[in-house]
Amino acid sequence: MSRHENTPPPGQSPPLRSRRPTMADVAAEVGVSRALVSLVFRGQPGASPETRERVFEAASRLGYRPDMAARLLARGRSKVLGILFTARNPYHVDLVEAIYPAAEELGYDIVLSAAVPTRDEHKAIEALIGHRSEALLLCGPTIPDEDVHDLGRRISTVTVGRRVAKAPVDTVTTSDRPGVREVVDYLVDLGHRHIAHVDGGGRPGAPERRRAYRDAMRSHGLGDNIRIIRGNHTEEAGSDAARAMLADDRPLPTAVFASNDQCAIGLLDVFTRAGVSVPDQISIVGYDDSHIAGLSHIDLTTVRQDVPRLAQLAVQAADEQLRGVREPGSYLKLESKLVVRGTSGPPAAD
Amino acid sequence: MSRHENTPPPGQSPPLRSRRPTMADVAAEVGVSRALVSLVFRGQPGASPETRERVFEAASRLGYRPDMAARLLARGRSKVLGILFTARNPYHVDLVEAIYPAAEELGYDIVLSAAVPTRDEHKAIEALIGHRSEALLLCGPTIPDEDVHDLGRRISTVTVGRRVAKAPVDTVTTSDRPGVREVVDYLVDLGHRHIAHVDGGGRPGAPERRRAYRDAMRSHGLGDNIRIIRGNHTEEAGSDAARAMLADDRPLPTAVFASNDQCAIGLLDVFTRAGVSVPDQISIVGYDDSHIAGLSHIDLTTVRQDVPRLAQLAVQAADEQLRGVREPGSYLKLESKLVVRGTSGPPAAD
DNA sequence: CTGAAAGCGCTTACAG
DNA sequence: CTGAAAGCGCTTACAG
Numbered sequence: 184m185s186r187h188e189n190t191p192p193p194g195q196s197p198p199l200r201s202r203r204p205t206m207a208d209v210a211a212e213v214g215v216s217r218a219l220v221s222l223v224f225r226g227q228p229g230a231s232p233e234t235r236e237r238v239f240e241a242a243s244r245l246g247y248r249p250d251m252a253a254r255l256l257a258r259g260r261s262k263v264l265g266i267l268f269t270a271r272n273p274y275h276v277d278l279v280e281a282i283y284p285a286a287e288e289l290g291y292d293i294v295l296s297a298a299v300p301t302r303d304e305h306k307a308i309e310a311l312i313g314h315r316s317e318a319l320l321l322c323g324p325t326i327p328d329e330d331v332h333d334l335g336r337r338i339s340t341v342t343v344g345r346r347v348a349k350a351p352v353d354t355v356t357t358s359d360r361p362g363v364r365e366v367v368d369y370l371v372d373l374g375h376r377h378i379a380h381v382d383g384g385g386r387p388g389a390p391e392r393r394r395a396y397r398d399a400m401r402s403h404g405l406g407d408n409i410r411i412i413r414g415n416h417t418e419e420a421g422s423d424a425a426r427a428m429l430a431d432d433r434p435l436p437t438a439v440f441a442s443n444d445q446c447a448i449g450l451l452d453v454f455t456r457a458g459v460s461v462p463d464q465i466s467i468v469g470y471d472d473s474h475i476a477g478l479s480h481i482d483l484t485t486v487r488q489d490v491p492r493l494a495q496l497a498v499q500a501a502d503e504q505l506r507g508v509r510e511p512g513s514y515l516k517l518e519s520k521l522v523v524r525g526t527s528g529p530p531a532a533d
Numbered sequence: 534m535s536r537h538e539n540t541p542p543p544g545q546s547p548p549l550r551s552r553r554p555t556m557a558d559v560a561a562e563v564g565v566s567r568a569l570v571s572l573v574f575r576g577q578p579g580a581s582p583e584t585r586e587r588v589f590e591a592a593s594r595l596g597y598r599p600d601m602a603a604r605l606l607a608r609g610r611s612k613v614l615g616i617l618f619t620a621r622n623p624y625h626v627d628l629v630e631a632i633y634p635a636a637e638e639l640g641y642d643i644v645l646s647a648a649v650p651t652r653d654e655h656k657a658i659e660a661l662i663g664h665r666s667e668a669l670l671l672c673g674p675t676i677p678d679e680d681v682h683d684l685g686r687r688i689s690t691v692t693v694g695r696r697v698a699k700a701p702v703d704t705v706t707t708s709d710r711p712g713v714r715e716v717v718d719y720l721v722d723l724g725h726r727h728i729a730h731v732d733g734g735g736r737p738g739a740p741e742r743r744r745a746y747r748d749a750m751r752s753h754g755l756g757d758n759i760r761i762i763r764g765n766h767t768e769e770a771g772s773d774a775a776r777a778m779l780a781d782d783r784p785l786p787t788a789v790f791a792s793n794d795q796c797a798i799g800l801l802d803v804f805t806r807a808g809v810s811v812p813d814q815i816s817i818v819g820y821d822d823s824h825i826a827g828l829s830h831i832d833l834t835t836v837r838q839d840v841p842r843l844a845q846l847a848v849q850a851a852d853e854q855l856r857g858v859r860e861p862g863s864y865l866k867l868e869s870k871l872v873v874r875g876t877s878g879p880p881a882a883d
Numbered sequence: 884c885t886g887a888a889a890g891c892g893c894t895t896a897c898a899g
Numbered sequence: 900c901t902g903a904a905a906g907c908g909c910t911t912a913c914a915g
Binding site for chain 2 (some may be wrong): 900901902906907908909
Binding site for chain 2 (some may be wrong): 231234246248249250251252253254255261270273276279280282284294296297299300301307312313314315319336337338339418419421422423425449452453455456461472475478479480481514
C-alpha cells in the first residue's frame with residue numbers, strides 16, 4: 184500500500200507512512216479486545232479509566248484514527264450532516280463556522296461541500312449524499328423550488344434562509360420584515376426621506392426584503408420615494424448599483440439599504456472612491472452582519488442575523504427529522520437586530 | 534431506518550425517504566448482477582452501451598448514489614484527497630475551486646475541512662485523515678514546522694504556499710522574490726521612492742516577501758527608505774497599518790506594498806475613507822490576485838499567483854507520492870505576474 | 884471485560 | 900456478461 188512498505192523503518196515508531204493502523208493494531212498493542220477499543224473510542228461505558236488511558240495512549244503512539252468510512256458503514260446511523268454552502272459568501276462561511284459546534288453538541292459529524300463557479304449546487308449536493316449524509320443543511324440554496332421539494336422527499340433536509348412553501352423540508356431563517364422595517368424606521372428617524380434599496384434579485388430572502396422595504400416606505404408616507412435598484416448578493420452588484428446611481432440624472436438618495444453585506448460593501452467602496460462621503464453624504468446599511476461587516480475599516484451598519492442560533496436550530500431540526508419526532512415542514516423565524524455602526528448617520532442638511 | 538418505513542408510500546416511486554437504495558436494488562431493477570452495476574458506475578469497460586443506459590436510468594429513477602463509505606472501504610485505494618483551507622481566506626477559496634477540477638482530472642475525490650476560529654488546523658487535519666484521505670493538500674498551513682514534518686511522515690502531504698525545509702512533504706508555491714522585485718521595480722519606475730511594506734508576520738510566504746522587499750529597495754539605492762509595518766494576512770491588519778501610518782509623524786509613503794490582497798484591501802479602505810486618494814496620493818499593491826482583487830470596485834494592482842496551475846501541480850504531486858514514483862520533498866516554484874489595475878500610479882508631483 | 888460472529892455496501896478477482 | 904466469494908475496518912449484540 185505504502186511505497187515505504189519494503190523500506191525498513193529507521194528505528195522509530197510509528198514507521199514512516201506504514202499501513203494505516205487499525206483498531207486491531209491498537210487492541211494488540213494494549214492487549215485488549217477490538218470491541219473494547221471500539222467502545223473506548225465511542226466513549227461508551229464499560230472500560231476502566233486506566234484501560235481508557237492506555238488505549239488512547241497506544242492509539243496516539245501508533246497514529247491511529249478511527250476510519251470514518253468503516254465506522255459509517257458499520258453503524259446503523261451515520262450521524263453525518265452534509266452542509267452545502269457557497270465558498271465565496273462570507274455569511275455562509277459564518278454559518279459553517281457556527282454549525283461545527285452545534286453539530287458536535289448533538290453528536291453529528293459534518294461533511295462540507297462547496298458550491299463554486301465550476302461546481303454547481305446539484306453536484307455539491309450529490310457529493311454530500313454520496314458521503315452518507317443522513318440529512319442535508321443547505322445554506323441559502325438557489326436551486327429551483329421543485330428541486331428542493333424532490334430533495335426533501337428523498338432525504339431529511341433543512342434550508343437556512345430560504346423558504347419553499349409546502350416542501351417537505353424544515354426551514355430556519357430570520358424574519359425579514361421586522362428587520363427591514365427597523366432599518367427604514369431608523370433611517371427615517373434620522374431624517375432620511377430618499378432611501379433607495381439595492382435588492383438581491385431572486386436570491387434567498389431578497390424578494391421578502393424588497394417587499395418589506397416597499398411596505399415600510401409606504402407606511403412612512405414615502406411611497407413616492409421608493410427606489411429599487413436591481414442587484415444580487417455580491418460586491419459586484421453593489422458597485423454596479425452605485426455606479427448606476429452616480430450616473431443617474433436624479434440626485435443621489437441620502438441612504439441606501441442593500442440586500443446583504445457584500446452588496447453594501449460594493450456600494451460603500453464605489454461611493455467612497457467617487458468622493459461621496461459615507462455617512463455624511465450618503466448612509467449605507469447592509470444585511471446579515473457577516474464577519475466582514477464588523478471589520479474596523481468597513482464598520483457597516485447592518486441587520487444582524489443570529490447565526491449561532493440559526494445554526495443550532497438548523498442542526499436541531501435535522502436531528503428531529505432523523506429521530507422522527509415530527510413531520511418535516513417546520514418553519515422557524517428568528518428575530519434580527521439592527522447593528523448601528525459607522526456607515527449611517529443623519530442626512531446632510533441642505 | 535426511516536420514520537416513514539411503516540407509512541405506505543403515496544403511490545409514487547421512489548417512496549418518500551425510503552431506505553437508501555443500494556447497488557443490489559439497482560441490479561434487481563435492471564435485471565443484471567451487482568458486479569455489472571458496480572462496473573458501470575466506475576466507468577469500466579465490460580457493459581454494452583444499452584446496458585449502461587438502463588443502469589443509469591434505473592439508478593436515477595431510484596435515487597441511487599454509490600455509497601462512498603462502502604466504496605472507500607472496499608477499494609484498496611480510497612483516491613480521496615483531503616483539503617485543508619481557511620474558510621475566511623479568499624485566496625484559499627480560489628485554490629479550493631481550482632483543486633476540484635484538477636482532482637477530477639486524475640480521478641480523485643475531494644474532502645474539504647475548514648479551519649475556522651473555533652476549529653484549529655490540527656482538528657481539521659485529523660478529520661481529513663479520519664475520512665480516509667490518502668493524501669493531504671494543505672493550503673497555507675500555519676501549524677509549526679515540526680507538525681508538518683510529523684504529518685509528512687504519517688501521510689502523503691503537499692503544502693501549497695508554505696515551505697518547510699527537509700520535511701517529507703511536497704511543496705508547490707509561487708516564487709516570492711521575482712514577484713516582489715517586479716512590484717518594487719514597477720513602483721520605482723513610476724517615480725516612487727517612499728515605498729512601505731505591510732508584512733504578513735509569520736504567515737506562509739510573508740518572511741520571504743519581506744526579505745525580497747528589503748533587497749529590492751536596497752538594490753535601487755533606497756535602503757534608507759525601507760519601512761516595514763508589521764501585519765498579517767487579514768483586512769484588519771491592513772486597516773490597522775493604514776491608521777498607524779496616518780497617525781505617524783512621518784509623511785505618508787507614496788506607495789504601500791501589502792503582503793496579500795486582504796491586507797491591501799484594509800489599507801485601501803482606510804486611506805480612501807480618510808480622504809487620501811488612491812492612487813493619486815498613495816499607490817497600493819497587493820499579492821495573490823484572489824478573486825476579490827479583480828472586483829471592479831476594488832480593482833487592485835497585485836501579484837498574480839497562477840492558481841489553476843498551483844492546484845494542478847499540487848494534485849499531481851500528491852498523485853506521484855501515492856504512486857510512489859519518487860520520494861516526497863519536491864519543491865516547485867511558479868512564476869508570478871504583476872497585474873496592474875487601478876490602485877497604482879505615479880506619485881503626486883510635489 | 885473477552886471472543887466469536889454477523890453485517891454495513893461496496894470492489895475485486897475469478898471461474899464460467 | 901453472471902454469480903459466488905472474500906474482504907475493507909469498523910459496530911453491534913451476545914454468550915460467557
